[in-house]
Amino acid sequence: xxxxxxxxxxxxxxxxxxxxxxxxxxxxxxxxxxxxxxxxxxxxxxxxxxxxxxxxxxxxxxxxxxxxxxxxxxxxxxxxxxxxxxxxxxxxxxxxxxxxxxxxxxxxxxxxxxxxxxxxxxxxxxxxxxxxxxxxxxxxxxxxxxxxxxxxxxxxxxxxxxxxxxxxxxxxxxxxxxxxxxxxxxxxxxxxxxxxxxxxxxxxxxxxxxxxxxxxxxxxxxxxxxxxxxxxxxxxxxxxxxxxxxxxxxxxxxxxxxxxxxxxxxxxxxxxxxxxxxxxxxxxxxxxxxxxxxxxxxxxxxxxxxxxxxxxxxxxxxxxxxxxxxxxxxxxxxxxxxxxxxxxxxxxxxxxxxxxxxxxxxxxxxxxxxxxxxxxxxxxxxxxxxxxxxxxxxxxxxxxxxxxxxxxxxxxxxxxxxxxxxxxxxxxxxxxxxxxxxxxxxxxxxxxxxxxxxxxxxxxxxxxxxxxxxxxxxxxxxxxxxxxxxxxxxxxxxxxxxxxxxxxxxxxxxxxxxxxxxxxxxxxxxxxxxxxxxxxxxxxxxxxxxxxxxxxxxxxxxxxxxxxxxxxxxxxxxxxxxxxxxxxxxxx
Numbered sequence: 065x066x067x068x069x070x071x072x073x074x075x076x077x078x079x080x081x082x083x084x085x086x087x088x089x090x091x092x093x094x095x096x097x098x099x100x101x102x103x104x105x106x107x108x109x110x111x112x113x114x115x116x117x118x119x120x121x122x123x124x125x126x127x128x129x130x131x132x133x134x135x136x137x138x139x140x141x142x143x144x145x146x147x148x149x150x151x152x153x154x155x156x157x158x159x160x161x162x163x164x165x166x167x168x169x170x171x172x173x174x175x176x177x178x179x180x181x182x183x184x185x186x187x188x189x190x191x192x193x194x195x196x197x198x199x200x201x202x203x204x205x206x207x208x209x210x211x212x213x214x215x216x217x218x219x220x221x222x223x224x225x226x227x228x229x230x231x232x233x234x235x236x237x238x239x240x241x242x243x244x245x246x247x248x249x250x251x252x253x254x255x256x257x258x259x260x261x262x263x264x265x266x267x268x269x270x271x272x273x274x275x276x277x278x279x280x281x282x283x284x285x286x287x288x289x290x291x292x293x294x295x296x297x298x299x300x301x302x303x304x305x306x307x308x309x310x311x312x313x314x315x316x317x318x319x320x321x322x323x324x325x326x327x328x329x330x331x332x333x334x335x336x337x338x339x340x341x342x343x344x345x346x347x348x349x350x351x352x353x354x355x356x357x358x359x360x361x362x363x364x365x366x367x368x369x370x371x372x373x374x375x376x377x378x379x380x381x382x383x384x385x386x387x388x389x390x391x392x393x394x395x396x397x398x399x400x401x402x403x404x405x406x407x408x409x410x411x412x413x414x415x416x417x418x419x420x421x422x423x424x425x426x427x428x429x430x431x432x433x434x435x436x437x438x439x440x441x442x443x444x445x446x447x448x449x450x451x452x453x454x455x456x457x458x459x460x461x462x463x464x465x466x467x468x469x470x471x472x473x474x475x476x477x478x479x480x481x482x483x484x485x486x487x488x489x490x491x492x493x494x495x496x497x498x499x500x501x502x503x504x505x506x507x508x509x510x511x512x513x514x515x516x517x518x519x520x521x522x523x524x525x526x527x528x529x530x531x532x533x534x535x536x537x538x539x540x541x542x543x544x545x546x547x548x549x550x551x552x553x554x555x556x557x558x559x560x561x562x563x564x565x566x567x568x569x570x571x572x573x574x575x576x577x578x579x580x581x582x583x584x585x586x587x588x589x590x591x592x593x594x595x596x597x598x599x600x601x602x603x604x605x606x607x608x609x610x611x612x613x614x615x616x617x618x619x620x621x622x623x624x625x626x627x628x629x630x631x632x633x634x635x636x637x638x639x640x641x642x643x644x645x646x647x648x649x650x651x652x
Contacts (some may be wrong), residue, residue, distance in 0.1 A: 096405040096438075099255030104261050110266045111393065117270040124281045132222050133292040133513030135211070136229060140236045140296065143207055145358065147200035148243055150351035151598040153503050154343055155189050155247050184327050186248060190339045191324050192347070193247040198241040204233045222289035231293035238300035244322050245307035248476075250404055261306040268301035269612040342508075349511045350503070356518060367526070368543050371533035379478040380540035386465070387485035390453075391492045395446075399496040402442060406504030407437040432569040435501075439562070441634055442497050444578040448627060450490030451580055456616045457486030459595035481540040488544050491551040498558035505565050515558050525550035584626045591619040 121130070208229055212220075221223065226556070242261075249258045273295030279324045282289045311322070326337040333341040368377050406592070411429045462479035473479075502514065532542030563573050598612050 082117070087572075096253070096284050096401045099253060099401040099404070100398045102255045102259040103400060104394060106262055107393045107397060109263060111389075113270050117274055120274055121277055123278050128218065129222070129289060132219055132225070132228075133289045134234045134291055135219070136292060137296075139211055140230070140232050140239075143200055143204045143236050144239065146355070147203055147240060147370065148196035150347050151193060152247070152250070153195050153350050153354075153403070154347040154363075155192060156250060156404045156504065186251060187321065187325065188340050188343070189247045189251050190244045190322055191327070192343055193243040194324055195339075195344075195347070196243045197237070199239045200237055204236050208233050209235060215519055219507075223286040223314065224290040225288055227567065228289040228293040231290070231297055235293065235296040235300040238297070241299075242304045242307050245304070245311050248311060248322070249307070253404065255401070257307070257310045260310065261303050265299045265303040266307050268302040269295040272298040284521050284563075345508055346511075353511065353518070354514050355365045365541065367533060367546070368531040368540065371530070372539055372543075373474060376540040376548060379481050380543055381505055382465075382473060382478050383481040383485045383540065386468070387482060387489055388492075390489055391496075395493045395496055398442065399500045402438070402497055403500040403504055405434055405438065409438075409507040410501075420477075429570055432566065434570050436566050436571045436573060439497065439501060440573065440578055442492065444580070446490070446493045446497065447578055447635060448580055448584070448623065448630075450493060451584065451588045452620060452623060453486055453489060455592040455619055456463075456482035456595065459592075459598070459612065460616065461486060462525060477539055477541070480545060484541045485546040488548050488551070491548055495551050495555050495558065498555060501562050502558050503566075506561065510561070514561075515556065518554070521553040521557075522548055524553055581626050582624070584623050587622045587626075587631050588619060591615050 114117060130543055211229065212226075215225075222228075245261075246258065249255070249261075273291050276287070276291035276294050279285075280291065308322075324338055327334060329397065335341055368380055372380075461482040465482055466474035466481050502510075506514065529543060529546035532538040532546055536542065538545070559573075566572055580588075594615050595612055598608050598615070
């Protein structure tokens with residue numbers, strides 16, 4: 065396993081005990097790993113609970129009411145996305161000299177109170193997070209007005225449609241009120257606080273929605289989508305209450321306020337003594353970029369609607385929903401926590417003109433090495449998972465689709481589209497972690513360059529999609545290929561940015577160190593070839609099914625055996641031997 069050793073040697077990223085006092089505390093990596101675990105469990109738990117609730121609601125609601133509730137949920141999601149996502153990304157770039165309050169003692173001055181620098185950083189995060197509410201109020205009003213104005217007569221005829229929309233609007237604004245708490249939890253890596261708040265809020269939403277629907281059914285009341293609106297209101301209220309109660313414990317010494325207040329003294333440029341101008345510029349740039357990404361993400365819907373049949377549209381939607389589930393449940397939490405970690409390790413001046421804090425804000429060589437080492441480990445871990453997915457997924461996806469969706473879908477082009485999606489998922493994963501690095505390390509000027517390149521990538525996506533769908537008539541599979549081309553372009557740009565950023569700071573990213581061992585790749589290729597020759601169908605030969613399961617299982621076991629050294633090294637890196645338990649006891 066010579067590759068495993070090279071991963072520590074390539075960038076000098078292995079921090080020795082001698083250098084420990086000068087490097088970033090390794091508990092940062094442990095907190096990031098723990099945070100990803102929390103968020104993955106949160107995704108799995110919330111989706112499982114939502115599935116159970118939906119099965120209960122199907123017995124009491126008509127498809128029309130479920131459709132209206134879906135539209136109202138989309139309204140809320142749209143307001144939240146455009147109001148807060150860019151701010152969340154920008155605030156994760158916030159410099160923080162302290163490790164999590166859960167993981168390390170708060171740095172104190174000679175008087176024993178939290179340092180002014182850390183207090184100002186926390187207050188800066190709180191102040192900026194209120195901009196989400198400032199954006200959310202007009203967005204909620206405008207989107208609600210547009211929804212009512214453009215809704216058809218069937219939607220407008222739904223009982224209590226106006227009160228339902230108003231409640232969704234109020235619940236969305238209340239959810240935005242929790243942004244200061246969310247920002248503080250992210251800055252101080254209090255992932256347990258976030259997980260508990262969102263879990264209890266989700267449970268409350270499901271309980272209130274189900275209870276209201278069942279009560280209305282027994283009372284013969286026509287409430288329309290109002291139960292969903294009441295459930296969403298319960299979610300927002302509980303979210304705020306849990307955040308406030310939990311964060312009050314960690315802020316017992318009142319080092320910062322959850323209200324907007326002046327930041328004095330401060331070495332950065334401030335607007336009204338409260339808002340960091342460099343962070344505002346960064347947030348506006350990311351905001352414009354997020355809108356563009358959102359439109360690009362929705363571009364496949366426009367292409368497939370314009371150039372394919374309804375059957376192909378349905379097959380692609382089903383494949384994207386099931387295939388994207390892995391990305392949303394597993395890769396998205398890792399990407400989110402990694403962005404926060406990179407934001408701490410790679411804090412840079414936001415723009416070339418923001419040099420007042422360059423001396424203190426520029427990441428040290430050891431921090432850059434640690435970020436590079438972490439990125440390599442995550443990428444190699446992704447490659448291992450994706451190697452198994454590509455080897456096993458295309459052969460098993462038609463069988464799983466028949467079990468889950470039934471024979472109607474298995475006789476369509478959906479199985480072949482889902483099999484093609486298995487090759488696309490690895491690109492989603494790699495692009496996600498690379499763009500997390502870019503969003504944490506790029507200056508304002510570099511983000512502008514990325515936005516310009518994304519325009520070119522979108523043109524490549526549209527052109528490829530037009531050729532595959534309209535000229536060569538490849539159907540839904542052609543759209544998967546077009547998406548893959550777009551993702552490869554984004555990966556190529558992010559890769560060259562990451563390599564250049566690390567090289568300028570004396571580190572590097574070794575591509576060979578991210579590949580699995582030769583034995584792993586050869587066995588995965590052999591498994592893929594073997595499974596392609598075994599016809600796996602539901603109700604078919606048990607012998608063939610057993611062969612397929614045995615081949616897939618052996619591939620997993622062989623991978624674990626051949627990559628054992630790397631997996632052990634991952635565990636040791638993410639779980640340092642000495643945990644800062646003293647501060648944890650104080651926090652609790």
